[in-house]
Amino acid sequence: MKDLSVLIVNYNVSYFLEQCLLSVRKAVRGLQVEVFVVDNNSVDGSVEMVRRRFPEVILLANKENLGFSKANNQAIRQSQGKYVLLLNPDTVVEEDTFRKCFEYMEDHPKAGALGVKMMDGAGKFLPESKRGLPTPWVAFCKVFGLAALFPTSGLFNRYHLGHLSSEQVHKVDILAGAFMFMRAEALDKVGLLDEDFFMYGEDIDLSFRIKEGGYDVVYFPETRIIHYKGESTRKTSVNYVFMFYRAMMVFAEKHFSGRQARMYSFLIRLAIYLRAGLAIVARALQWLFPIFLDGLCLMVGVLVGERLVPDPLSLEFSTMWATYFVVWLGAAFFSGAYDKPTRLYRLVRGMLWGSILLMALSSFSGMVGQVNKKHLLVAVLVGLVGMAAWRLLHHFKLYGHWRFGEPKAKRIAVIGSQNEVKRASTLLRQAGAQEPLAQFAPQFPASDLIQIKEIIEIYKINELIFCGKDLAVSQIIEWMVQIHKSAIEFKILPENSTYIIGSSSKNTRGDYYALHIEVNLLNPYHRRNKVVLNSLVSAVLLILSPVLIWGMKGKKQFFKNCLGNLIGLYQWVGLKATATPESKPSILSPADKESNQRISPAAARQIEVVYAKEYTPYSDLVIISRNLSQLGRPA
Template sequence: MGLKDLSVIIVNYNVSYFLEQCLLSVRKAVRGLNAEVFVVDNNSVDGSVEMVRRRFPEVILFANQDNLGFSKANNQAIRQAKGKYVLLLNPDTVVEEDTFTRCFSYMEQHPEAGALGVKMMDGAGKFLPESKRGLPTPWVAFSKVFGLAAMFPKSALFNQYHLGHLAHDQTHAIDILAGAFMFMRSEALQKVGLLDETFFMYGEDIDLSYRVKQGGYQVIYFPETRIIHYKGESTRKTSVNYVFMFYRAMMIFAEKHFSGRQARVYSFLIRLAIYLRALLAIVARGVKALLPLLLDGLCLGLGLFAGAQMLDLPMPALQSKTWITYFVVWLGAALFSGAYDPPTRLYRLVRGMLVGSILIMAFSNVTNAGFTQKKHLLVGVLVGLAAMTGWRLFWHWTQFGHWRFGEPKVKRIAVVGSQKEVTRAGALLKQAGAHAPVAQFEPQYTAHDLQQIKEVIQIHRINEVIFCGKDLAVSQIIEWMVQIHNSSLEFKILPENSAYIIGSSSKNTRGDYYALHIEVNLLNPYHVRNKMVLNSLMSVGLLLLSPVLIWQIPEKKQFFKNCLASLVGLYHWVGLKATATADTRPAILSPADQGRKKGATDATARQMEVVYAKDYTAWTDLSIVLKNLSRLGRSV
């Protein structure tokens, strides 16, 4: 085990653009050490394996044919590692040039330290509190679940989860490291064991840190070097799937390490947290989806009231059911016209209101409604339409700083680097359909650089800065990010010889990148809505036809379960399986079921799913279901 100084292990899953930048920084950081680098790819479909083989031939690559999860994949490499120290590193990180040597030196000088973590910054240069954490005991869990930690972030009593009372810039013995960067003594791993493979995702870092401490070693927070952690998975924390996965991991930890009354209290708190967070996630998603509809409904109501006042008419004494029907028709027509699909397009709203009004007028003719009532409805919808346009304009201005519907926030980009790299960045931005740089800055590597960058940002009103990784050290980039960040400024990095420009505005936004745009129909709101409606309609149709269909379906009980689950949106009749992620909705059939051939290889299935996602239409789903009626009783 002592043949190498350090073994760096990176588990990757479909983040080729992050992985490339991470490995470039790792290549520089291992200089001066006898090190080896492992990449364990969990069956990515984004070209990650090919990229590693092409750009990083020195890397020891494991190309798994299945997604083994974080723990199993790391253990796969740890068992082959020959380093005195093992580093578990996330692919969505960027390390400073001296990060590894500083960590190595500290561990060499402190044999009592078994594991070490560093100061992590998000993509905007802000400190990430998960750099240092306390053990999630029942009290710590209670304080976090019920918001006490957020209310008192500096309290040693209430915020033990993130150890808010400990200074960010001082070395401390702590309890828990973040899985994004775990620098560990191989000797300690031999003593306490590898990652617990019971944890598929989340919780394994807590478990391993706890076992390292139980093994008699210290767990250290070491802020004398920094890394960028883009938090590529953070946006999933609002999803119900994330809530269940994360807190299920906490349950596994509690059952493993706690006992008696402590275990029961912890179990109760975690279960309570699961239901509360799941409920909040569902409510938040529902409110976000329904708020535009509710605002438009309010606008229509105000429009009808204003119309009555303008025409000096009393509000028609229609039955409440009639009014509800009118509102449903108007808003339903707007919904299916795409009025709520991003980006905002005013013509979709006008089209929806027009179609809805025609349907209502036709209904009024059937019910023999008078001319006065029709006139009132027409004036009301016009006034309502003006109000709907008004709130959309106001929201658009608050988000993007201008009044032009459909146009994103104007990017005022500055590129920091040599003329050659600035030119390359401009070409990549143009290819990606992004805004061209409005300013550039070629650093002279003097003390005046920082002040000059600040002046460029102020004079040109810059809201995005791109650093050229070929010309700048990661330590310099991080330092400038920390010094100049503000709420309106975003940062990105152009790695050396890369086709991606990568960044993230905060820990709460997924890391993003500029690259050539490829339209994926399956993600288009229009197709998402059609798929949802078709899914439910097919469930109703299959249930109605079940007396006939059931005789050719072997798994009859599961068929009815599938129908009910698909009816309420828990399952898709057709969806992604070979390329599914943690937040992909379970599917009964997949694109590999097109035709009646069975036994498609994994590679073929993945390729078919890529084509399916890119060219998706509702007819594709209907066709696959009709050709696979006998398989509708499959378990997901």
């Protein structure tokens, strides 16, 4: 029997997984440990990386995304450890984490599960390290914000047990699935992870069952891990809201009954509608606000034009001016004026195309002819000046300089040996980032912190890179905690890795420096064009349907597909072999470009990767034209 079985479920986070496994490799020393990686059909080279760099790892490569619970159970059934650890791939463990957890569990036979102190990528404590049972009252306080208003209250913030010190060992109700150190004997008694939970909620359910089984669930802060929380950026999305609260509903139906279950069900449904509604409103306002500001600038332009070029007819045609605004702003939108990063030329291009379109329409309808052309020109020019001005002010507020379109200048320092600093500089240069301004080779830990702070002050450093080959994870975490300032970001260069990884907060997806690879399908410009193309193709197909329908397989489904694509529910060509739960259903895939060939799943995945990198609307048109008879397939 092994001392410990470490289980890591991975899905498309090769860069995090590599760093996690490097830290695990150091933490297993002194114990008999087996490490499992269960890959849920990643397409980012995760499987190949594990095979190449970590031959000691037991790799289970699934051909589909089984979800968190099924994938963990898959490994648990093969594990031989006295203890089982569920570990997220976006974590970094200290060198003594496993040993300390093992020793505590050995000394406390009533402990069935243990969680540790988790820090985010900026060195801040993550309150979800310890949680209370989500009863109806706890859910009510969480949903209506009482927990956030009273973070240290034992009454209102039992969700994160805010009244319990984060520096002391406590018995708690719930642990985070990012790090759950469990007694295999307890799992044998209470059962494995509930596979009704695809994502979210399974850690709550398992913690609850372990406690119900007569074991203690323990928060143990005497060792720490970094948890980048790579999924947290999705928490503002409507999809996340429904997935998370659906998991809460499954938990309630399983463990509560009677009046308590009805109350919980009501609160969860209320939370779903409130959070989903707030998410929709927040995203809509965030998306519309720049367009609203541009509309105000155009309105100022119209008023200025009225003063400079008197036009008695112009004010009588307010609805006509509204039409002009729609055309101008619509052209700016499709030109990419609202895409990130902001580029002034996109705005100018959009306004130019909008003006050309209005002039063209005037030759057919006389619409523009009712307004003085000089007035129109003044309105556009003044509007453009206003649009550029507010963008520049916003840019200066964010980045502290007037160089429009350039992000905040990185002032980087690297902490590590000369060879590792040189390697970091090479990676930064290849990734298009600024090379480090300072370097520091730690030798005397007692005085290192003072010297690092002096370097930060002298060079005005806003990003620190730690070399994982030269530094212990425990030292990195300690420095992050001690140095932490809102203006400083931290990243780690793992040993022999081509990634430099970090995250500025728990609400920011982990990011990294690596060789830059442009993926056209992720570009907002191409994604927007793809949606427009789907609708236009659908309209054309519907017009031509009396002719096309005779050679169509699945005639009724064809009309359903046309309507689904017309309103944006489906897509004619999309990723199938590499699809995620958030992907829109697609009729065809890039593999259909060679319609007469049978293609293996691995080849289909590779074709889709190339398609995503090199995507243009023409790619979709080619695939659709070669598969006209197949457009009646189910999505």
